Amino acid sequence: MQSFQQLLDSFFSFPAYVMLPLIIFVLALIVRMSLRDAFLVGLRLGVGFAGVFIAFDFFVSNIEPAVEAIRVVRGLDFPVLDVGWPPLAAITWGSMIGPLSIPFVILLNVVMVSLKWTRTVYIDLWNIWHFALVGALLQAVTGSLWLGMAATLLIAAYTFITADFSGAYVEREMGLRSVSISPLSVVGLIPYATAMDRIWGSIPGIRSLNYNPEKQDGKIGLIGEPMVLGLVVGLALAVAGGYSLRDTLELAIHIGAVMFLLPKAAGLIGEGFAPLGDHLKVVLARRFGEDHELYFAMDTGVVMSHKSVMAAGLILMPVALALAFIVPGNRVLPLGDLPNLISVMALIVLVGRGNVIRAVLTGIPLVAGYLWIAGALAPLYTTLSAGTAVNLGTTREITAFTDGGNPVRFWVFHLFQGNIWAILVILPVAGMVWYAARHSGAARREAHSVR
DSSP states (O other): OHHHHHHHHHHHTSOHHHHHHHHHHHHHHHTTOOHHHHHHHHHHHHHHHHHHHHHHHHHHHHHHHHHHHHHHHTTOOOSEEEOOHHHHHHHHHHSSHHHHHHHHHHHHHHHHHHTTSOOEEOOOGGGGHHHHHHHHHHHHHHOOHHHHHHHHHHHHHHHHHHHHHHHHHHHHHHOOOSEEEOOHHHHTTHHHHHHHHHHHHTSTTTTTOOOOTTTOTTTSGGGGSHHHHHHHHHHHHHHHTTOOHHHHHHHHHHHHHHHHHHHHHHHHHHHHHHHHHHHHHHHHHHHHOTTOOOEEEEOGGGGTTOHHHHHHHHHHHHHHHHHTTTSTTOOBOOOTTGGGHHHHTHHHHHHTTTOHHHHHHHHHHHHHHHHHHHHHTHHHHHHHHHHTTOOOSOSSEEEOTTTTTOHHHHHHHHHTTTOHHHHHTHHHHHHHHHHHHHHHHHHHHHHHHTO
16 A cells, blocks of 8 residues: 555656646557657647646735735734645545545546546546545545545546536637546536526626627727736735835736736647647547547646636636625635636636626625635644644644635535435536536537537
8 A cells, every 4th residue: 555655646746737748648649640749739738738837836926925915914814724725635645535536536437438428538637636535524524435435436427527518618618629627626616607607697787798808809998908907906916915016016017927828828738739639539430420529638727728717717816805704704814725716717707608797796606605615624624634744834724715615525525424405405406417418518519510
């Protein structure tokens, strides 16, 4: 077991932008792309993802001090510390169920693809931690490894199915074939997103509101440019944090630069994967017929070239800070996981055809839920971190605003403990998934009609 853990640690010591290009390169060779084309596909994906990570790290390094300055200057005191998603991933891989879940999840994916229960080939092995975290939580509470494993596999199956839905929206809005999104924290929200999109579309006044910087360049003035939006949000955060003039201008320019650079780097990912997607379409059609289509699950960076994705996430950041003061019983000030709003909102934006107004309206109750759930689970995350020797250098309770407050994981966690409220919402959740399947099916047909 120790040697397996060492092998696992060694494997995951490589960043995603190193692992994924190698996997894609091998896949491209398997489907008989030329060595040159396979190499370029892998290289472009690697460089694109590296660019996204570099730009996002720079973004986090600017946002976190600004939010901390706001907390200090305004005399705010929240008892739970938002440490972001990386410690939760470390806690998961350090648990018993984390490493053990990998072969089971891979086997489940192979079986579901073989039986045509899903179109998604889950190659993003790193993000298996999203599934295993609920298993680690359950094992800590119930003491049952197998109950935790069952919950892990259920949430994995749910992710494979909703990842299928994501592929339709990625192709419709971005023109990328054979790509689905991998993290539970993103695709798991699609049933909620489709339901809310239906609601907003039925309300007079709201249904006619549309702010889509991806499609309205030059038509809505400077605010249609994400760089300008980044500049404005940077200025607002700096002023709220009591920054000096020099630091205020630096922060504003830095956030504006990220809003320009992130989509450029993400665009290279799409450019790199497009030849492989086209090649796979031909190969699969020749062997299985025109109707057989597979998606390959990739991290959310692939859709960050969409201007509306960036805009919606950025707008929701100050909204989330404001909601932290309003949500009853909230104990968390968003900090480490605040920039992750760009990622978790991505599919909500694409479901709504890039309409930032609808995405933000959909995001407000979601953010409130994140705050409440992240605070409610903080004692358990803190206990798990101590049990796996993850040292965060604080005596406060810890959580992660978005990943620690994920509503799907929270529901499954309580469902497997037999809590009555979790059982009662099974039918509403099933209804939302059914509607999301129909909604994404329509999006898939629309995307195929313009090929």
